[in-house]
Amino acid sequence: xxxxxxxxxxxxxDYTISLYQQGFLDDQFTELKKLQDEGSPDFVAxxxxxxxxxxxxxxxxxxxxxxxxxxxxYSQVGAxxxxxxxxxxxxxxxxxxxxxxxxxxxxxxxNYEGCVRCLQQVDIEYKTLKTKLQDMFNLEKQIIQAxxxxxxxxxx
Amino acid sequence: MGIVTESSQFHVLAVDDSLFDRKMIExxxxxxxxxxxxxxxxxxxxxxxxxxxxxxINDPNAPSTSPQTHQEVEINLIITDYCMPGMxxxxxxxxxxxxxxxxxxxVVIMSSENVPARISRCLEEGxxxxxxxxxxxxxxxxxxxxxxxxxxxxxxxxxxxxxxxLLIPVIEEDSSVIEILPLSQELESEQHEPMLSSNKRKAMxxxxxxxxxxxxxxxxxxxx
Numbered sequence: 001x002x003x004x005x006x007x008x009x010x011x012x013x014d015y016t017i018s019l020y021q022q023g024f025l026d027d028q029f030t031e032l033k034k035l036q037d038e039g040s041p042d043f044v045a046x047x048x049x050x051x052x053x054x055x056x057x058x059x060x061x062x063x064x065x066x067x068x069x070x071x072x073x074y075s076q077v078g079a080x081x082x083x084x085x086x087x088x089x090x091x092x093x094x095x096x097x098x099x100x101x102x103x104x105x106x107x108x109x110x111n112y113e114g115c116v117r118c119l120q121q122v123d124i125e126y127k128t129l130k131t132k133l134q135d136m137f138n139l140e141k142q143i144i145q146a147x148x149x150x151x152x153x154x155x156x
Numbered sequence: 157m158g159i160v161t162e163s164s165q166f167h168v169l170a171v172d173d174s175l176f177d178r179k180m181i182e183x184x185x186x187x188x189x190x191x192x193x194x195x196x197x198x199x200x201x202x203x204x205x206x207x208x209x210x211x212x213i214n215d216p217n218a219p220s221t222s223p224q225t226h227q228e229v230e231i232n233l234i235i236t237d238y239c240m241p242g243m244x245x246x247x248x249x250x251x252x253x254x255x256x257x258x259x260x261x262x263v264v265i266m267s268s269e270n271v272p273a274r275i276s277r278c279l280e281e282g283x284x285x286x287x288x289x290x291x292x293x294x295x296x297x298x299x300x301x302x303x304x305x306x307x308x309x310x311x312x313x314x315x316x317x318x319x320x321x322l323l324i325p326v327i328e329e330d331s332s333v334i335e336i337l338p339l340s341q342e343l344e345s346e347q348h349e350p351m352l353s354s355n356k357r358k359a360m361x362x363x364x365x366x367x368x369x370x371x372x373x374x375x376x377x378x379x380x
Contacts, residue, residue, distance in 0.1 A: 028290050031290070031292050031293065034187070034293055035183045035184065035187050035293070037187070039186075040183060040186075043183055046179075047176075047179060047180070050175070050176050050179065051176065054176060082268075083174070085268070086174070086176075086177070086268045086289060087174075087176045087177075089268065089289065089290050090176065090177070090180055090289065090290040
């Protein structure tokens with residue numbers, strides 16, 4: 001069993017590091033992990049859950065606001081983008097946050113095409129991140145099921 | 157929630173309109189060994205403190221506590237988001253600092269936006285710190301000295317109050333017979349020496365005719 005655990009742990013380590021290197025996650029995700037302990041063993045999963053729910057809700061708001069035939073209320077779009085920027089920043093969702101920064105600028109410039117493009121991108125991006133994180137959590141589960149402990153990954 | 161009895165833990169009141177941010181700040185504070193109460197608006201924060209707004213008469217859910225009597229909960233720090241609908245974090249800061257009862261509570265402002273004018277305005281109004289979101293664990297270690305200050309201050313104030321209450325001298329007619337002691341000492345001597353020296357006891361018994369001349373120890377309420 002030890003060989004399996006070691007293999008899984010290495011896979012987990014490599015996968016986690018790749019997420020940081022590819023810009024999906026940043027330091028704030030590391031900070032988030034620090035908040036998880038025996039008292040709150042599922043904190044990261046809970047927060048991410050909330051975050052992804054937020055994504056669905058806020059992107060829905062943005063889509064509706066941009067779908068107005070006639071004048072678009074850019075401040076409404078901007079308000080949702082601002083919120084998404086905040087929560088993505090708090091979980092360390094680096095790419096989503098980066099898109100929100102650009103999105104916000106397009107809102108301020110009242111650039112319709114720019115906004116629509118950003119909306120599509122942010123939708124793809126959060127879904128991609130969700131899949132990646134699910135893969136990461138599955139690796140964690142496999143390690144535990146194989147009798148091992150999830151290693152602390154040092155991002156340098 | 158109930159009444160919080162004084163403990164060695166710091167109690168922080170966290171204010172943020174975003175559920176997500178409330179969850180984050182709550183965990184951060186818990187991880188820093190603080191007791192946390194979260195509310196979703198400035199007005200709820202004031203309500204919790206017992207500082208109700210005068211135009212809140214239409215709110216059926218508002219508790220009917222007056223500022224003077226609401227001392228059950230001790231808050232060592234208020235941490236609030238800046239951007240909130242209705243009352244902003246800045247408005248809340250002002251209200252707290254304008255209140256005689258609560259102006260000594262340190263207030264910390266959080267914001268996702270780095271606006272220097274906003275930051276200096278908050279600091280000028282009396283905010284202890286201004287944190288940029290996302291707030292990190294390391295940021296919260298800066299708060300311990302602020303919370304320590306108010307906790308120690310409150311405890312020493314309380315002690316001073318209790319001592320003052322007990323320092324009312326015993327006014328006797330025959331003062332040559334009775335040694336006037338600060339009451340705290342008198343209490344102590346009674347506790348440690350239930351059998352007073354015969355002279356003193358006799359003298360006291362001679363003079364004490366009515367209850368009025370002797371302070372009623374039982375009436376002094378001390379809050380621990």
